[in-house]
Amino acid sequence: MSQVEIWQDQYRVRAQGLPGATLPWLVTLRERAMERFVAMGWPTRRKEDWHHTSLAFLEGQTFKVPMRGAAPPEESLMGRLREGGAGHWLVFVNGWFNAALSQIGSLPEGATVDTMPQALIGHAERVEAHYGSAEDGGSPAALNAALATDGAYVHLARGVAVEAPIHLVFIATIAEGASHVRNLVIAEDGAEATLVEHYLGTSATATLTNAVTRIHAGADSRITHLKLQQEAEQALHLASIDTQQGRGSVFNSHSLSFGARLARNDITTRFAGEHCETLFNGMYHVDGKRHVDHHTVIDHALPHGVSREYYRGILDGSARGVFSGRIKVAPGAVKSDAMQRADSLLLSRQAEADARPELEIYAADVKCAHGATVGQIDDDSLFYLRARGMDEAHARNLLTYAFAAEALARIGVAPLRNRARAALLARLPGGHLLEELTS
């Protein structure tokens, strides 16, 4: 039986038990999505958008969807994660919501934070309107659409602002466990919120995360999304974050990728109204033989949009970091202003960085700039630090941190910035020596 057939089989077995299995539109969507996955299979390098990242090896790997409630993480984990930070916490273990570990807390009037199965009961029409289609994304997204078991649902009524971050935590604990989570964020006009998607794992053997997050950012809404990927070293992490922006909205995306053997993030936003603004800020650190791929699309579909995209990658060992940034400016999207930068720091000779800017500009009177650099630790800076008594290893770590600091500085929410900094320092050898860093 091929892998595709195994998934097809899982789908047949599970379909009846999936949330919303009585909703005709959802059943149809899932059927169609499964067909699409079967037709496409896992992406290989022959696919244009997967030029540097093949998932062909998934053909040889078997994953199972774990049971709800199986292998919960130790309780102390949540305490360590929260670190006393304010916020609304939803925790998913192996793709299933875990009520005992979650703490949604009190929300302002008009804000709803719930699980997707609950939302499919209580808010089925709204979910349907924003759920997405079977045709969205690549084949992993199609598999997610067919098999998604759980996920978070966030709805913010018009003008509602949620001050503390909404944390969505996804923990993989079971070997060969697969989790297909699907999150939906609907921010009506003028709403404001900060969302964190935090992925981590405790399994020493391979796990598969295949996540989809869809964000509807209404007119004049302000949404910040921070993704922190710290899965275990053998994990496979596939995710897409898909945003539609209404007129005058501001969407900030931060993607920090530190874990997993292979991580692929598809991050997309579409300006569905005029005067949209977006920031795509990314940072990753990979070592060993690990691989990280960010595939981003910013679609200036309508005029007067402003986008800023900055990705910084740190690559050690024989790791590979891929960044592709597509910027589309549709015909008539005049006064679009797009800027993209991708910088990579290679810490070893075997490490490899690929940066692919793809500008598709079909409008006149626009500003579009892009640039990419690949470099090593600067000798002058290294000498300066050593001439002040720091040993070479400490100096290298400090300069590696300094390279990433620019990405950290763009994270406007201080507690999240500190969280991101701690995650980075945990990856750097001797990072504890840098803990006092403050700027």
Next chain:
Amino acid sequence: MLDINDLRVSVDGKPILNGLSLHVKAGEVHAIMGPNGSGKSTLAQVLAGRDSFQVDGGTVTYDGEDLLTQPAEVRARAGVFLAFQYPVEIPGVSNAYFLKAAVNAVRRHRGLQELDAMDFLKRVKSEMKAVGMKEEFLYRSVNEGFSGGEKKRNEVLQMTLLEPKLAVLDETDSGLDIDALKVVADGVNRLRAPDRALIVITHYQRLLDYIVPDYVHVLANGTIVRSGGPELAAELEERGYAWLAKAPEEQAKGVTT
């Protein structure tokens, strides 16, 4: 304290220092002057341990030990300090962190207790006042967005905090207005001590009005062509460097005829 004998250094096969000798005792201040490209900065960097230079010959002994075999950080901990001509900017790393890491690296080596945050801040703030730096510079990234003068003050601040035995100042006066020059010179003069030696590298005589050296050496084409007292600096100011560059040639002619 420092004995340089017949030092020969090249970069990418191109000789920069051609048999340079210099002897510096504790308590002395030596000025090294010379035209651009004479090898002044190379000498400073070689002493501090920059490893992009090729040492082709000669010896450098510091406190009786071979300096050239030691890595830069070991030299720094042993009391060698270089005030950089072009201090490096390090975004994302606060000056406070950088200064504290440097001070404690040196203190550890000297068998002193590391300064805790409180003691360090007290110490650094009083020294900053002395070099005319505002406290906000502690919390800014190392040298990032500093003006030329601010960078040089930051170098002098580091020198003061690290209490070196041998300090080499590489064109610390360049790009400074007269007020900043006085502050820098004052910082250097406060460091003068019987157990400490200073080498002041400069292109202009101006700095030497404020830091009066015991000896002045003129470097040209990678070797010291003339040594003397402070009056030599005044002479250079008047006559420039051209007459010195010609001097060896004229002397050679004198021998053959």
